[in-house]
Amino acid sequence: MNLPLLLVLGGFIGLDATSAPQLMISRPIVAATLSGLAFGHPAEGMLLGVILEAFSLVILPVGAAKYPESGTAAAAAAAAYASVAAPGLDAPVLFLSAAFGLVWERVTGATVTWVRRLNERLVEWRPSPGRVVSREVERRHVAAMCADFLRGGLVTVVGAVAGAALIGIAAPIWTLRAGAALGIMFVGAAAMVAASLPLFGGWRERRLAFSLGILCGLLMVLFR
Amino acid sequence: MFLRSFAVQGSWNYRSLIGTGFAFALLPALREIYRERGELDAAVERHNGLFNSHPYLAPLALGAVAAMEAEGESPALIDRFKTAIRGSLGTLGDRLIWATWRPLCLLIAIALAAAGAAWWVVPVAFLVVYNVGHVWLRWWGFRAGLREGRNVGEKLRHSAVGTAQRGSSVVGAFLVGLALPLLVSGGVLADGMGWEWVAAASAAALLGLRRGPALRSPLAIVLVAVAIFGCLTGLLE
Numbered sequence: 233m234n235l236p237l238l239l240v241l242g243g244f245i246g247l248d249a250t251s252a253p254q255l256m257i258s259r260p261i262v263a264a265t266l267s268g269l270a271f272g273h274p275a276e277g278m279l280l281g282v283i284l285e286a287f288s289l290v291i292l293p294v295g296a297a298k299y300p301e302s303g304t305a306a307a308a309a310a311a312a313y314a315s316v317a318a319p320g321l322d323a324p325v326l327f328l329s330a331a332f333g334l335v336w337e338r339v340t341g342a343t344v345t346w347v348r349r350l351n352e353r354l355v356e357w358r359p360s361p362g363r364v365v366s367r368e369v370e371r372r373h374v375a376a377m378c379a380d381f382l383r384g385g386l387v388t389v390v391g392a393v394a395g396a397a398l399i400g401i402a403a404p405i406w407t408l409r410a411g412a413a414l415g416i417m418f419v420g421a422a423a424m425v426a427a428s429l430p431l432f433g434g435w436r437e438r439r440l441a442f443s444l445g446i447l448c449g450l451l452m453v454l455f456r
Numbered sequence: 457m458f459l460r461s462f463a464v465q466g467s468w469n470y471r472s473l474i475g476t477g478f479a480f481a482l483l484p485a486l487r488e489i490y491r492e493r494g495e496l497d498a499a500v501e502r503h504n505g506l507f508n509s510h511p512y513l514a515p516l517a518l519g520a521v522a523a524m525e526a527e528g529e530s531p532a533l534i535d536r537f538k539t540a541i542r543g544s545l546g547t548l549g550d551r552l553i554w555a556t557w558r559p560l561c562l563l564i565a566i567a568l569a570a571a572g573a574a575w576w577v578v579p580v581a582f583l584v585v586y587n588v589g590h591v592w593l594r595w596w597g598f599r600a601g602l603r604e605g606r607n608v609g610e611k612l613r614h615s616a617v618g619t620a621q622r623g624s625s626v627v628g629a630f631l632v633g634l635a636l637p638l639l640v641s642g643g644v645l646a647d648g649m650g651w652e653w654v655a656a657a658s659a660a661a662l663l664g665l666r667r668g669p670a671l672r673s674p675l676a677i678v679l680v681a682v683a684i685f686g687c688l689t690g691l692l693e
Contacts, residue, residue, distance in 0.1 A: 252463035254511055256558070256586055261565050262579040278575040282566055286639075287676060289562060290669035292554045295508075295546065296470055324686075331683035334676045351469035355476040355504075365497035366483055369504055373480040376467035402683070405690030414642070415653035416682055420675055422639050422657040425566060426664030427671045429632045431555050435665060438629030445633020452571060452634075453641045 233315045237270055238307070238392055239385035245303045246384015250293070250344065251377050258303030260284035260333070267307040267388075271314035276321055280310050283330045284337075286421035289428040300337035301344050304384050308340075308391025309333030315396040316403055323410035325403050330417055332395045340387045347383050351376045457484045457522065458598050461515040472506045474514065479503040481514070485522035502531055508542045510549020515594045517541055519601020520608040527605060537606055544609070552617060553593075556624045561586040563631035570638035636661050 245266075249258035257263065261281040268277015288302040313322075313329035354372050408416075432438055460481040467476040479500050486503075490496040509517050517538065524534050565582035573581075604611045640657040642649030649657070664671055 250468055251466045254462070254465070255590070256583065259562065259582070261562065261569075261582060265575060265579045275575040278569065278578055282569045282578070285562060285566060287672060289559050290672055292550065294550045294554060296473070327686075328683055331680045335680055348469050351467045352471050355467050355469060355472060364493065365504075366487070366500045369476060369479050369500055370483065373463070373467045373476050376469075376476075377463065380466070402687045406686050407690040407693065408682075408686045411650060411653075413686075415649055415656065416679070418639060418642055418649060418653065419657045419660045420679055422636060423660035423664035423671060423675055425563070425632060425635050425639060426661040427668050428559055428563070429629060429665055430668040431559050432625040432628035432632065434668075438626065441626045441629040442633040445630040445635075446637060447633075448630075449567075449634040449637030453637050456572070 233271065233311060233392060233396065235389050235393075238267070238311055239389050241266060241270060241385075242304050242307055242388020243381040243385035245307050245388065246301070246340075247377065247381045249301055249303050249384070251380045258301075260288050260302045260306035263303040264306040264310040264333075267310035268314060271311055273310070273314045273317065276313060276317065276326060277310040279321070280313060280326060280329055280333070281306055283326075283417050283421050284309065284333050286424040287334060289424060290431065292431075298345055299341055301340035301387075302333075302337045304340045304388045305333045305337035305391060308336055308388045308395055311388070311392035312395030312399055315392070316399045322403075323413040324406045324408065325399060327408075327413035327417055328399045328402050328406065329395065332391075332399060336387075336391045336395065340391070343383050343387050347376075347380050350379055354379075457481060457518060458515060458595070460484065461518055461594060461598065464509075464514045464518075465511050472504075473508040474511070475503075475505050475507040478507045478509075478514065478518070481518050482521060482525075485518075485525065489522075489525050499525065502535070507538055509545035510553060512553055512590060512593050513545040513549045513597050516597030516601040516608060516612070517545060519598045519603075520605055521601075523602050523605035529606070533606075541609060544612070548612075548617065552621050552624075553590075556621055556628060557589055558586065560624055560628040560631060561589075563628065563635050567631060567635040567638055570635055570641075 245258045245263045248255060264281030264284060265274060265278040268274045284302060284306045291299050293299060309329045309332050312332060313325055317325040354376050429435060429442060464477040464481050465474050468474055482503055486496055486499045490499050521534060521538065524537065561582055564585060565578050568581055569578045600611050601608050640654055640661060
C-alpha cells in the first residue's frame with residue numbers, strides 16, 4: 233500500500249468534504265473509486281462506493297449537525313480492500329470492507345468535530361499591536377485548512393492500515409458464500425435508496441414520479 | 457473573491473461558524489475599498505464575527521456585502537443585512553442543494569452503476585452533472601449580490617429557485633424509482649443476483665420506503681453484525 237499517496241488522496245478528500253472546494257470528490261462513490269484506482273481495483277472501488285453511497289444518501293450536513301464522514305472512510309475501505317482482495321471481484325472481502333467503512337466513518341466523523349473545536353481556538357484571537365489583522369485572518373484560515381487536510385490524510389491512512397489488518401484476519405475465516413455477501417449488500421443498498429424518497433417529498437407527494445421511475449427501471453431490466 | 461468563496465468554510469467552527477471564512481473571502485474587495493491599513497483592519501475585524509450561510513450561496517452574500525462596502529454603507533447597516541440574510545441563505549441552500557440537488561445527482565450515478573455503466577463513467581458523470589449546477593449557482597449568486605447589493609433578498613425572492621427545487625424533487629423521486637429495479641436485479645454485477653436475493657432486496661426497498669432515513673443506523677448495525685457473525689462462525693467451525 234502506497235501510504236504517502238493515500239495520505240495526499242485522503243487529505244484532498246477530507247478537505248473537500250467541508251473546507252474547500254466542495255466539488256464532491258468526498259462522496260463515497262467518487263472517493264472509493266479514486267482510492268480503488270490508485271491501488272489497482274477501480275471497478276471494485278466503484279462497487280464499494282455505490283454500497284457506501286447508498287448508506288450516505290440520507291445524511292444531510294445541515295447546520296452544526298455532527299454526522300459520520302463517509303468520504304475518507306470509503307477511501308480507507310477501498311484501499312483496505314485492494315490490499316487484501318484476490319484478483320477480480322472478491323465478494324467476502326468487499327462485504328468486510330463495506331462493514332469496515334460503515335464503522336470507520338464514525339471515527340472520521342469524530343475527527344471532524346475535533347478539527348472544528350481546534351478551529352474555534354484558531355479563529356478566536358485578539359489582534360495584538362503591530363500585527364496586520366487582514367494577514368492574520370488569512371494565516372489562521374489557511375492554517376485551519378491545513379489542519380483539515382492533515383486530518384483527512386491521517387484518518388484515511390490509519391483507517392486503511394487498520395482495515396487491511398482486520399480484514400486480513402477476518403477474510404480467511406469468513407463462512408458466508410460470495411453470493412450471500414453480495415446479496416446482503418444489495419439488500420441494504422436497495423433499502424437505503426428507497427429510504428431517500430422522503431428527501432424528494434415522500435410517497436404521498438411524489439408517488440406518480442416514483443411509480444413512473446419504477447416502470448422505466450423495470451423496462452430497462454427486462455430489455456437489458 | 458469568487459475563487460476564495462470556494463474556501464469559505466475552511467475554518468468552520470461551532471462559535472463563529474463561517475465568520476472567519478467570510479472575512480477571508482471578502483478580503484480582496486476590502487483591500488480595494490480601504491487603502492489605509494487602519495481602515496482595512498477595522499473592516500476585517502467587523503466581518504470576522506459570527507456568520508452562516510450555505511457555502512454555495514455564500515458568494516451571494518459576499519457580492520452583496522462587497523457592493524455595500526463599496527457604496528459606503530454604514531457598518532451597522534451592513535451588520536443588520538448580514539444578520540437578516542444568514543438564516544435564509546442557510547435554509548434555502550440546505551433544502552436546494554443538500555436535500556435535493558446532491559442526492560439527485562448521486563441517484564443518477566447509482567442508476568448508471570446499476571445499469572452496468574463502466575466504472576469510470578459513474579464518478580465522472582456525477583462530478584460533471586453536480587458541478588455544473590454547483591458552480592453555476594455560486595457564479596449566479598455572486599453576480600446577483602454584486603449587482604443588487606442590499607436588495608439581493610428581493611432578487612432571491614423573485615428568482616426561480618423555488619420552482620427549481622420543486623422540479624428537482626420530482627426528478628429525484630423518479631430517479632429513486634428508476635434506480636430501485638436496476639439495483640434490486642443486481643445489474644451492477646456481471647452475473648446479476650439469484651431470485652431469493654431479488655425478493656429480499658424488493659422487501660428491503662419496501663421497508664426503506666416505509667421507514668425512511670431512520671433506517672440507516674439499524675441497517676448499518678445489521679451489516680456490521682453479519683460481518684462479525686460470519687467471522688465468529690468461521691472461528692467456531
